[in-house]
Amino acid sequence: MLQTPSQTVGPYFAYGLTPEQYIYDFKSLVGNEMVNPIDYEEAITVTGKVFDGQGVVIPDAMIELWQNDGQNQLFGRFGTGTDAQNRFVFYTIKPAPVNGQAPYITAIIFMRGQQVHSYTRIYFSDEAELNSKDEVLNSVPDDRRHTLIAHKKGSTYEFNIYMQGDNETVFFDI
């Protein structure tokens, strides 16, 4: 049997996949609070923008974050169309290292103009030692590794995604 082919999420996903975020009268199954930040002292914010090949911020991307460190299995979904700066914003906790790997969150990126979604990983700038020994990070060319590191500012980690260009984010074939 052949795999069912992928098609673009298109420009109009919001009322189906992220309805409450975009203020449609339909309940969201999942949002951007992977943990409730009020309940978790150690909660972090993961935020960023998605840029196209001309450096323009993409206002109609949808990002999903998946993370699992064996203790916490968390999932979040957010579109870039509601924030004033077209950022994605998630509230979560930093995953613990598993088997000596550096902690990371998997990001899946969907948008109009992408017929197949893209996978990347979000690593953390304050994990330099584990990052330097991480098998996956070390499988990425030296000059591109920085595209996978989210930068810490307080309890916020900033992670911008570049679809093309010199700083094109590393996307993985999973």
Next chain:
Amino acid sequence: MSQIIYNSFDREVHPPYLTPEYKSTVLRAPQKPLVLLKQSLSELTGPVFGNFNVGPLDNDLTKNTAKNGEPLGERIIVHGKVMNENGQPMPHTLIEIWQANAAGRYVHKVDQHEAPLDPNFLGAGRCITDAEGNYKFYTIKPGAYPWGNHYNAWRPNHIHFSLFGANITNRLVTQMYFQGDPLLQYDPVFLSVPPKGRDLLISKFDLSATEPSFALAYRFDFVLRGYKQTPFETL
């Protein structure tokens, strides 16, 4: 002892990132080669989700957002089975759909097509596959609509589908089309799929699932990535 290796993404049936005929791909398609990820480190440890809180009417788009009556248009049933390449049914897969109304208008605020909205039809629904991988929606047949990709461009009738299974390799977003739609031959989104994969995106009229005096039925099955079992390598 053996380990499970998920089959790779089949580039012979999926569209490439860049298809210039679909203009939005030009500035959004990754240009550098993808980095192959060793599987055991990631998708096998993907999140496992229990119960999404899906409501009892969520799979009936003719009722789930109705305000004061039935939505306009041709009521249809869309149903099928989710399997993997090994032919095993995929239970507990979340399926979310969204679509235009019968007039070819999306509720989305960005859609400026001059066709009427329907107060009784949002066009969104979802369900979870049963123990045999089966799903079923009631909805309205979506209309075709114009878009700005090129002069006189129209999207064929279609329903957007999002599938969300137990690990990352099962994530799929796609579109379902209808048999015999004359717009398919002109649609760069559909045509970006290699010829070998195109027929897999076309639902089949299904008389056996039609409900007499109520709704015609279409069948649309999904095949997600399967796996191989290989012996553990011993060092």
